[in-house]
Amino acid sequence: MSDTRAQHEPMTALYPELAGKVAVVTGAARGMGARFTAALAARGVHVVGADIDEAGMLATARELAAELAGADKAGEIAGTRIDVTRPADHETVAQLALERFGRLDFWVNNAGIFPYATVGEITPEQISATLAVNVEGVLYGAQTAARHMEPGSAIVNMSSVSAVRIRRGRGAYCTSKAAVAHLTESLAVELGDRGIRVNAIAPGYIDTEMTRWVKEDPAALQHALDVVPLHRLGSPEEVVGPLLFLLSDSARYITGHSIAVDGGSRHV
Ligand SMILES: NC(=O)c1ccc[n+]([C@@H]2O[C@H](COP(=O)([O-])OP(=O)(O)OC[C@H]3O[C@@H](n4cnc5c(N)ncnc54)[C@H](O)[C@@H]3O)[C@@H](O)[C@H]2O)c1
Structure with a gap:
């Protein structure tokens, strides 16, 4: 695997029109959500990062704010708790964004879970939890956001290459991410009436805690490196550019679309 520094360096796309806007990012205590929060704040976006891991979220918000302390015109970062399966939690987070930053x-x-179980063994609890976090969480987030957003606002949902490619032992997850892909399209059609865009990002293997098992299992890692056309895992920083693009004015006529950030793995 080529694991050059460049893959992990922040991308330089600026999108100055994002400055002064206000974002909520769920699942922001770590992984891609934390990098999204950092990248948005670096461009002057005020961000509420929300995660079920409240202590982790508050620590991440503090760390990211400290990193940006000397930066010119950085946005503020607030950390808070959310359980995305609970509609009321979404409203609480939206109210925090509105009270603290005045708009949304x-x-x-972005929050998601990735349980392992073959389809023959998956339990009712596993399928319910996976659909609750990965699908219902997206629906409640979008419903809440839409209640408070003005035309020109944008929602991004995290889907996955697993929406279109089957991974053994991940039947619940694949099903949930296929649902996110379809839900994104339904939301885009209906929220388009109000000028709100809804798109998705479909990552492949991105190097986070969620995929640590790949790096810890030599056979799984070798398989991933063999099948991914670019023959390496992606870094969270490599998903930041597509997120910023989808939120920016450059994507103002794009809705109901999913951008694959997967090194080509949806084709194999
Ligand atoms: N890492 C990958 O290779 C990959 C690939 C495709 C899609 N994705 C998707 O991208 C998103 C981010 O993935 P990641 O790799 O950064 O994951 P991660 O496991 O590093 O982070 C996920 C975050 O979501 C939070 N979370 C879990 N359940 C929650 C809940 N009920 N309410 C609020 N927060 C909750 C966790 O505490 C964690 O901080 C997920 O939706 C994931 O399914 C990841």
């Missing part, structure tokens, strides 16, 4: 422009439905 972007909502990133």
